[in-house]
Amino acid sequence: MGESLVDRCEARGLRLTGQRRTIAQVIEASPDHPDVETLHARATAVDPGISIATVYRTVKLFVESGLLDRHEFGPPPGPGRARYEDAEREHHDHLIDLTTSEVIEFFDDEIEALQERIAARLGYRLKGHRLKLYGVKLSRGGSP
Amino acid sequence: MGESLVDRCEARGLRLTGQRRTIAQVIEASPDHPDVETLHARATAVDPGISIATVYRTVKLFVESGLLDRHEFGPPPGPGRARYEDAEREHHDHLIDLTTSEVIEFFDDEIEALQERIAARLGYRLKGHRLKLYGVKLSRGGSP
């Protein structure tokens, strides 16, 4: 069983302020991939005093400490805001539903191994990757 | 033999202004993945009058018309500016050298097929993808 985000903050020696505790809890309670604005809204519901600047500072700190993963899911044309998820969860990639913008997580051993092999073939040691698939639902059983 | 970017602009019925022609030529002459600022500098060398606003408008138009691919190569922690490349070139993915920020292109049939299969398994038809590998050079033959 994994330790909580708060525990992992302490483990890294990060000072645990009330705001960071709240933000960490909010992140852990988020099953989705919230952006800063969403995190701020959820944190404010717990502690109305938290400023959005603190949320920005905290997610940046957490990302740099390896506690959080930062993503950008916006479909290729266009930037899109940064979104975050707990880094401790089992590694996975994402499929973005182009119709609904829903984000589906998946994991595939084969593709992970393949990436290692490709990097090696190019003379590199793989340190990380980002794979995003963009798709639309299959209408199974004929045209709608 | 592929048509030039300018040809493909005409094919899509885009109005061919002097600035667009210049920008298209600059893009085609770019073997790398330039950002808007770089494109503007290169375009200005050809036609000193081009404004950066026009470069922004033009790359946006080209991306929306499917003539250009937009990428963001910045390593996961941090945003990074948008960078562009001719969409007609054979599809490929990118490996980013974390030490030098160099971008290496690669293509792998197997990984392309695998992505299709994964999307299908999840009930989706794949419309596009973005795969970025982040790595460091292998020091072959012992420690440096």
Add this chain to the structure above:
DNA sequence: TTATGTGCAAAGCGTTTGCGACCCT
């Protein structure tokens, strides 16, 4: 001729930061 595109400068958006007050350790 006339819808479109352009340059300029100002505005927009997400994010970062300088500051004095405040809080964790």
Add this chain to the structure above:
DNA sequence: AGGGTCGCAAACGCTTTGCACATAA
């Protein structure tokens, strides 16, 4: 006690846009 952190608001970097003028078709 004292340095780290906070809230606020101003600044930031990249990108977009309103306007009057210029231009492709």
